[in-house]
Amino acid sequence: MKVAMVAYEVYPFAKVGGLADVVGSLPRVIEKQGAKVTVFMPFHKVVQKNCSKLGLGIESVAKSIQVPNLQTSEKFDLYKTRMPESNCVVYFIANDYYFSSENVYEGPDLAEQAIFFSNASLEAMKYLSETFDLVHAHDWQTGLIPVYLRTIYRTDPFFSKTASVFTIHNLGYQGIFNPKYIKFAGLPGYLFNIDGLEFYGQMNFLKGGILFSDIVTTVSPTYAQEIQTEQFGEKLDGVLRLKAEDLYGILNGIDYAEYNPATDKRIYANYDLEHVADKKINKKELQKELGLQVREDTALIGMINRLVDQKGLDLVEKIADYTMMFDVQFVVLGTGDKKYEEFFKNLEKKYPTRVSSNIKFDIDLAQKIYAASDMFLMPSRYEPCGLGQMYSLRYGTIPIVRYTGGLADTVKEYDPKTKEGNGFGFREYDAAHLLEAIARAVYFFKNEGDHWMRIVKNAMSTDVSWDKSARQYMKVYQEALKKRKF
CATH class of the missing domain: 3.40.50.2000 (Glycogen Phosphorylase B;)
Known part of the structure; x- marks a missing residue:
C-alpha cells in the first residue's frame, strides 16, 4: 500500500x-x-x-x-x-x-x-x-x-x-x-x-x-x-x-526511541525501570538550574502546555495559592494568552524559590521537566489525545489529569488496595476537584513511599508506544x- x-x-x-x-x-x-x-x-x-x-x-x-x-x-x-x-x-x-x-x-x-x-x-x-x-x-x-x-x-x-x-x-x-x-x-x-x-x-x-x-x-x-x-x-x-x-x-x-529516559541525552541523568532512584538526580539538577530550593522531599509538579483556556488554566488560577499551602514546587513551561503568561510570572514573583515560570518554547527544558518532576499537571477542559501525559508516564512522572479525551484513555486512578493505576485525576470540571486530586497525589508522595514507588513503576510500565x-x-x-x- x-x-x-x-x-x-x-x-x-x-x-x-x-x-x-x-x-x-x-x-x-x-x-x-x-x-x-x-x-x-x-x-x-x-x-x-x-x-x-x-x-x-x-x-x-x-x-x-x-x-x-x-x-x-x-x-x-x-x-x-x-x-x-x-x-x-x-x-x-x-x-x-x-x-x-x-x-x-x-x-x-x-x-x-x-x-x-x-x-x-x-x-x-x-x-x-x-x-x-x-x-x-x-x-x-x-x-x-x-x-x-x-x-x-x-x-x-x-x-x-x-x-x-x-x-x-x-x-x-x-x-x-x-x-x-x-x-x-x-x-x-x-x-x-x-x-x-x-x-x-x-x-x-x-x-x-x-x-x-x-x-x-x-x-x-x-x-x-x-x-x-x-x-x-x-x-x-x-x-x-x-x-x-x-x-x-x-x-x-509516542516515539520510544526519541523519548527514552535510559538514553535521552537532553536530561541530566539517565535511568530506567530498574534504576528509578537515579530520577532524583534530575530533580536536584533542575531545582538548581531554575533557582528552586534543592529539596528531595518536596513534591515537584511540572506543567508544559500552550497557555490557553482549553488546558484548564482557569482552574489552576483559582487554586494556585491553596496548592502552595502544600509542600510543593511548581514548574511551568509554555506560551500563550497574555493573561496566563502574566499569571504565572506573578506566581513566581510571589513564591520565588518554589515556582519557576518559563514563558517560552524550549524542547530541551521540556525533557528536563518530564524527567525531573514528581507529578505532571494536565487539568484540561477537553483534550483530544494529549501527549504530555504520555511523555510523563514514560519518564515515571505521575500525571494529575481531568479524565477527558485521551487523558481518560491513558491515565487510570491509583487504587492502593489493588496497587493498580498510574496517576490521579478528576471528572467534573471544577477547581475544588482539581485541588483534591493534587492533594491525593501529594499525600501518597509524602506519606506512602512504597505506594509511590509502585505508582512510578506502573507509570513507566504503561504501554504508550505506537x-x-x-x-x-x-x-x-x-x-x-x-x-x-x-
Missing part, C-alpha cells in the same frame, strides 16, 4: 504542537507495517535550519510548478529529504509568498495559504507521477484535500483509485473563513450549502475534510465519542454523528480503500 501523508507541521522539520510529533512518528511505524509512506509539508523557513542541525541534505526536485485550479499566479518549488531513521521521503512545498513567515502558523492570508498548500500537494503527486492508494490528511489546513479528490480531481485518471483518510487532531480549530475562498480555491459554488462547506454563513475547511473523506479518524477513542455530543462537538456534533459509521478513535502514541495504533491505522486504511466512492 502506498500512502501520501499531508500535514502542516512534521517533527523534526517544523514543530509547534503535538501534530508535528504525531506526523513525525506515524509514517515510520506505518512503514514497519508494510506500507510505503511519503510525506508532504510546507517548506517553512525553519525547515532549512532544522535540517542543517540534523545534517540532513535537501534536494531540489522541481521549480515553478503551476497550481492550475486556483485564482492566483503563484507557483511552487518542490524539494525533498528523508525522514531520519526511515525510508520515508519527505517533500516540501515551497513558495516565498505563502510560506514567508518565521512562524509556522502565520502568513499573508491563512485561508489562501491552506488552499494553496492542499492543491499544491495534489499537483506535486501528479508531477512525481507516483500514484497513491490513499491520501491521509491532517487537521483543517488540509481539510480541502478530500474535497478536491471528490470534486475537481474526481475524474482525473491519476486519482481515480485514491481513497482519503482525514484526521481531526483538535476539533476546536476548524479553519472558518469567508465563503469567497471557495471561488479562490476553484471549487464548485454548489459546495456552499449545509450539506457541504457552509457553516453558519461561513466556509469551514474542517467540515469539508469530515464530509468528503472516506474515513475520519481522531486521536483517542474517548474523544471520538465526546465530539459527537453537543458539549464537545463545537457545533459539528450533528455532522460527526452522520459520519459515525466511518469515524474511528485511534490513540496516538505499535498497537499502527496496526489500527492499517485496518482503517484497508477500510478506506473498500469505502472509496467514485
Whole structure:
C-alpha cells in the first residue's frame, strides 16, 4: 500500500504542537507495517535550519510548478529529504509568498495559504507521477484535500483509485473563513450549502475534510465519542454523528526511541525501570538550574502546555495559592494568552524559590521537566489525545489529569488496595476537584513511599508506544480503500 501523508507541521522539520510529533512518528511505524509512506509539508523557513542541525541534505526536485485550479499566479518549488531513521521521503512545498513567515502558523492570508498548500500537494503527486492508494490528511489546513479528490480531481485518471483518510487532531480549530475562498480555491459554488462547506454563513475547511473523506479518524477513542455530543462537538456534533459509521478513535502514541529516559541525552541523568532512584538526580539538577530550593522531599509538579483556556488554566488560577499551602514546587513551561503568561510570572514573583515560570518554547527544558518532576499537571477542559501525559508516564512522572479525551484513555486512578493505576485525576470540571486530586497525589508522595514507588513503576510500565495504533491505522486504511466512492 502506498500512502501520501499531508500535514502542516512534521517533527523534526517544523514543530509547534503535538501534530508535528504525531506526523513525525506515524509514517515510520506505518512503514514497519508494510506500507510505503511519503510525506508532504510546507517548506517553512525553519525547515532549512532544522535540517542543517540534523545534517540532513535537501534536494531540489522541481521549480515553478503551476497550481492550475486556483485564482492566483503563484507557483511552487518542490524539494525533498528523508525522514531520519526511515525510508520515508519527505517533500516540501515551497513558495516565498505563502510560506514567508518565521512562524509556522502565520502568513499573508491563512485561508489562501491552506488552499494553496492542499492543491499544491495534489499537483506535486501528479508531477512525481507516483500514484497513491490513499491520501491521509491532517487537521483543517488540509481539510480541502478530500474535497478536491471528490470534486475537481474526481475524474482525473491519476486519482481515480485514491481513497482519503482525514484526521481531526483538535476539533476546536476548524479553519472558518469567508465563503469567497471557495471561488479562490476553484471549487464548485454548489459546495456552499449545509450539506457541504457552509457553516453558519461561513466556509469551514474542517467540515469539508469530515464530509468528503472516506474515513475520519481522531486521536483517542474517548474523544471520538465526546465530539459527537453537543458539549464537545463545537457545533459539528450533528455532522460527526452522520459520519459515525466511518469515524474511528485511534490513540496516538509516542516515539520510544526519541523519548527514552535510559538514553535521552537532553536530561541530566539517565535511568530506567530498574534504576528509578537515579530520577532524583534530575530533580536536584533542575531545582538548581531554575533557582528552586534543592529539596528531595518536596513534591515537584511540572506543567508544559500552550497557555490557553482549553488546558484548564482557569482552574489552576483559582487554586494556585491553596496548592502552595502544600509542600510543593511548581514548574511551568509554555506560551500563550497574555493573561496566563502574566499569571504565572506573578506566581513566581510571589513564591520565588518554589515556582519557576518559563514563558517560552524550549524542547530541551521540556525533557528536563518530564524527567525531573514528581507529578505532571494536565487539568484540561477537553483534550483530544494529549501527549504530555504520555511523555510523563514514560519518564515515571505521575500525571494529575481531568479524565477527558485521551487523558481518560491513558491515565487510570491509583487504587492502593489493588496497587493498580498510574496517576490521579478528576471528572467534573471544577477547581475544588482539581485541588483534591493534587492533594491525593501529594499525600501518597509524602506519606506512602512504597505506594509511590509502585505508582512510578506502573507509570513507566504503561504501554504508550505506537505499535498497537499502527496496526489500527492499517485496518482503517484497508477500510478506506473498500469505502472509496467514485
